[in-house]
Amino acid sequence: MDTIEPHLDATGVAGGADESPSGDAPTPPTIRRVSRAEAATTVEPLQAYAFGTTPTVPTSDEPAAPAEEEDDKVRLVAFDGAEPSAVVVGIPMRQNVRGVILPMMGVSGVATHPAARRRGHIRTLLTQLHETMRDAGHVVSTLYPFRPSFYERFGYVGFPMPRRIRLFPDGLDRLLRADAIPGEVTLHRIGEALDEFRQALEHLLLERHGFSLYSPEAMARYRSKDDRWVALARHDGEVVGVLLYRSHGLGKDFEGHQLLTRGPLGRMLLLRWLARHHDQHAAFTLELPPDERPDLWYVDIRYTDETKVAGPLHSAPMGRVLSVPGLAGLRVGAARATVEVVDDPFVAGTWTFDGSTGSLEVRSGGTPTATLTSHGLAALVYGVLDPTEIHLRGYGTMDAATAQTLRTLFPAATPYLYASF
Ligand SMILES: CC(C)(COP(=O)(O)OP(=O)(O)OC[C@H]1O[C@@H](n2cnc3c(N)ncnc32)[C@H](O)[C@@H]1OP(=O)(O)O)[C@@H](O)C(=O)NCCC(=O)NCCS
Structure with a gap:
């Protein structure tokens, strides 16, 4: 199924609209989780248009594909009226993070109808997806970006390219x-x-x-x-x-x-x-x-x-943390630091990390000696940036002593995501 319906705005005109006819702010979309069966008419046409070769020639004699069984993916769709306008998919997966297997969400199939782009649909959907999956126990999230700076806006940091x-x-x-x-x-x-x-x-x-x-x-x-x-x-x-x-x-x-x-x-x-x-x-x-x-x-x-780094098809993966308490137990170095994480709906707060037993203990509160963004936190957890680079890249501020403590607590490491989705 790869047909995409003409997109009708509130006035019934194909092509979408940024504003309602009266010039008021556009009506917010309705967000809903759709089943795998419903995906055929909502998710798949949007994804086929964004990622596939379209349009395909309709074949009338092709037998209908058997109904797919329900799965555990979370498919969130934004509807403008009755029209599906944008989609994000969360795939429940497992990931080794510093020696511990954590529930991880793989983000996939992110697409918006061209008439509905740049209206904040993906910002709304991704935020909701992160929240839903975090509440279901997912501690971290990863994805393959079409353009890393797009997902940097959502707190993701880059991994090294295989x-x-x-x-x-x-x-x-x-x-x-x-x-x-x-x-x-x-x-x-x-x-x-x-x-x-x-x-x-x-x-x-x-x-x-x-x-x-x-x-x-x-x-x-x-x-x-x-x-x-x-x-x-x-x-x-x-x-x-x-x-x-x-x-x-x-x-x-x-x-x-x-x-x-x-x-x-x-x-x-x-x-x-x-x-x-x-x-x-x-x-x-x-x-x-x-x-x-x-x-x-x-x-x-x-x-x-022949390693190639070039979006949209050859980007290195990215990752972020969804739940700071969920990081407890990671195998870390013997050091202790308190950091304030800012500007993020999921990981913001003051956190004390204690690695004195070799297994990370996480406590809310303390007196912070470093400020980190979500990217700075993810960079430490995955081991992809040195604290000095975190500072220089604008992902945090800290003094030299705290940088050294964080370096000991979260030594440099090389994540290899392997799964592609
Ligand atoms: C990429 C895509 C999903 C964006 O959807 P959208 O609904 O227009 O995104 P939003 O309006 O929610 O934008 C979210 C943020 O990203 C910014 N943004 C949107 N498109 C962008 C782009 N192509 N490049 C950089 N930034 C972009 C917006 O300004 C907005 O920033 P803000 O919320 O911080 O102000 C859409 O353009 C699309 O379907 N593209 C083709 C398929 C694709 O590449 N999918 C991604 C696969 S990883």
């Missing part, structure tokens, strides 16, 4: 003779190895800062499409690395997804697997966590870094 590399076969064959690498790699169609793939992702969720998983239903799509290979690297029976990929034929590129490893052994096993293809493929394309160092992988390595 790297994309094109690895050439030079030097790889040397790994074929690396007998010191214990373990083995087995090859499967993803349809038959989905459960093991999922289990490996669950391990990564426990082990890697920033990592998040999409829903089991989304995973099931891998099984139904079944158009990827998965290489599983094992040591002592445990999966230590996974790589999904697709081959495009002799002399062509090997199209790898994310190189997911639980440490150096998993990486070496997978690289040795690639080495077995060194005369079969021109190059291997891979996505890497932002802290990977391919330059140190092996002698004579040759690759080009």
Whole structure:
């Protein structure tokens, strides 16, 4: 379903209007959560117009798609009269933040009908979505921005961009003779190895800062499409690395997804697997966590870094905190600081953070020695900006002693979100 109805304003004229006919302020939209069944006529046309190739040619003989089962996504729609004008979707997910698995909201499908843009619909919807999901227990929120400055307005801070590399076969064959690498790699169609793939992702969720998983239903799509290979690297029976990929034929590129490893052994096993293809493929394309160092992988390595940072399609993810008390328990450094968070409907207040036991304790109140915006707080929690950068970027103010305390409490870290949505 990708048709979008002509947008009628209060006067019934297509094209929308910024003001009512009398020149009064425009009537505020009605905001409502819609079910998955209702999404077909409200959410999907707006999203198809914003993100898809439209219009499509109607096909009368196409059988109606079966009704989708209800899911746990929160779809909020703004209606101008009866017309759906804007939509935001919140996806309940889990994310590792400094060693603790937190309920996280993934924001997705943000779109407004062109006639209704710049009237504050998304500001209203996103604020309500944040509140709804925070009240349902979500502690943090992440998204992939079309333009980071748009979501900066909503308290989000940028994460580092995962790297994309094109690895050439030079030097790889040397790994074929690396007998010191214990373990083995087995090859499967993803349809038959989905459960093991999922289990490996669950391990990564426990082990890697920033990592998040999409829903089991989304995973099931891998099984139904079944158009990827998965290489599983094992040591002592445990999966230590996974790589999904697709081959495009002799002399062509090997199209790898994310190189997911639980440490150096998993990486070496997978690289040795690639080495077995060194005369079969021109190059291997891979996505890497932002802290990977391919330059140190092996002698004579040759690759080009093709990491691209450019909205709307190649933006690094962003994140923010929705609930400060929900951060209790994060694994942090042994220090104590009181900060005042300002200019935000969800995290504003004075908070004392105590990491003396290694597990964060959060208390409301105290005498603050630093002021932070929501971005400054998120930057500390995710470890993406040093306190000095927070200060210089306008995300907070603090003296040098507090900067040092915050640096100890929230050491620099590299979140790797993984899930895309
Ligand atoms: C991006 C989009 C969703 C904005 O919707 P909207 O209803 O016009 O947004 P709002 O009117 O609520 O604007 C919210 C704020 O962002 C600002 N803003 C709106 N569009 C903007 C843009 N393209 N770039 C930068 N800022 C923008 C507004 O001025 C407003 O600021 P303020 O509330 O601080 O004063 C809409 O333009 C759209 O559907 N675009 C195509 C699809 C898309 O890119 N979706 C985002 C995917 S991540």
